[in-house]
Amino acid sequence: MPELPEVETIARKLAPELIGRTIKEAELRWSRTLAIPSPKHFKEQIRGQKILGVSRRAKYLILHLSSFRLIIHLRMSGDLLLRSSTTEPEKHDRLILKLSGGKSLAFNDTRKFGRVWLTTAPEEILGNLGPEPFGADFTQEWLYAALHARRRQLKPLLLDQTFLGGLGNIYTDEALHRAKLHPLNLSDSVSKKQAQALYEAIRAVLKEGIRRNGASIDWVYRGGNFQNHFRVYDRAGKPCKVCGTTIKRITVGQRGTHFCPRCQPG
DNA sequence: AGCGTCACCCGGACGC
DNA sequence: TGCGTCCGGGTGACGC
Numbered sequence: 001m002p003e004l005p006e007v008e009t010i011a012r013k014l015a016p017e018l019i020g021r022t023i024k025e026a027e028l029r030w031s032r033t034l035a036i037p038s039p040k041h042f043k044e045q046i047r048g049q050k051i052l053g054v055s056r057r058a059k060y061l062i063l064h065l066s067s068f069r070l071i072i073h074l075r076m077s078g079d080l081l082l083r084s085s086t087t088e089p090e091k092h093d094r095l096i097l098k099l100s101g102g103k104s105l106a107f108n109d110t111r112k113f114g115r116v117w118l119t120t121a122p123e124e125i126l127g128n129l130g131p132e133p134f135g136a137d138f139t140q141e142w143l144y145a146a147l148h149a150r151r152r153q154l155k156p157l158l159l160d161q162t163f164l165g166g167l168g169n170i171y172t173d174e175a176l177h178r179a180k181l182h183p184l185n186l187s188d189s190v191s192k193k194q195a196q197a198l199y200e201a202i203r204a205v206l207k208e209g210i211r212r213n214g215a216s217i218d219w220v221y222r223g224g225n226f227q228n229h230f231r232v233y234d235r236a237g238k239p240c241k242v243c244g245t246t247i248k249r250i251t252v253g254q255r256g257t258h259f260c261p262r263c264q265p266g
Numbered sequence: 267a268g269c270g271t272c273a274c275c276c277g278g279a280c281g282c
Numbered sequence: 283t284g285c286g287t288c289c290g291g292g293t294g295a296c297g298c
Contacts, residue, residue: 001292002292059292076292077291111291113293169290169292255292256290
């Protein structure tokens with residue numbers, strides 16, 4: 001579930017706690033958490049590395065180390081937790097980094113989808129991502145041109161991380177509703193005005209997500225409260241907050257897709 | 267190029 | 283209560 005706002009929230013929270021600490025030891029508790037490419041001797045390579053910075057690219061969290069980047073994707077159920085190093089590991093901890101100053105960073109991931117890379121070539125992992133929604137190259141003009149360079153349904157296109165980096169299922173549904181665009185509309189059918197609305201909606205919905213510290217659904221990723229402000233996501237059968245029409249749920253590319261038939265006509 | 271489908275996972279919800 | 287089954291999420295691999 002962690003999408004851009006949740007990863008952003010985690011990065012902001014962890015940065016002041018992590019920067020300046022040294023990784024003393026890595027405990028890999030589920031080997032497949034370590035993605036390829038990563039060095040064969042991961043534990044030896046990461047030992048002694050100092051954390052110089054924490055950043056985010058799309059849904060990836062990046063720890064800038066002395067000689068590597070540690071790139072983390074939380075996928076569905078992953079979370080990063082800073083604990084006292086004396087705390088006992090939890091059931092679903094997949095990787096634990098023992099840090100200087102008596103702290104540990106635990107990568108906890110119930111469903112085992114999350115992956116971690118240790119690399120000197122981050123572009124191998126991040127190179128195909130689309131623009132950052134708050135970056136300088138994501139503009140209304142770019143969005144209109146990019147939509148018209150393709151002929152794809154809006155929902156799968158917005159979920160495509162090579163098109164735009166950071167939107168997941170929740171924020172895509174919310175953005176399309178705010179922009180009054182049907183999820184199945186074809187990208188090259190979007191008018192200039194609609195592209196402008198979509199641009200504003202994407203940024204607004206992500207911004208609100210960040211302001212509310214992300215969305216906490218299921219039992220994973222606690223702390224956010226954006227889930228209390230969804231307009232369409234997970235609201236099938238309930239009234240649209242704008243017009244009162246019953247929210248519909250359809251499946252698009254295997255994903256649950258929620259929209260208001262009146263606000264978002266096909 | 268883009269689409270459909272599957273695999274990866276697990277815990278919660280549901281039906282019986 | 284205790285089974286069995288389905289579901290959902292992000293992404294990569296695959297075949298068409």
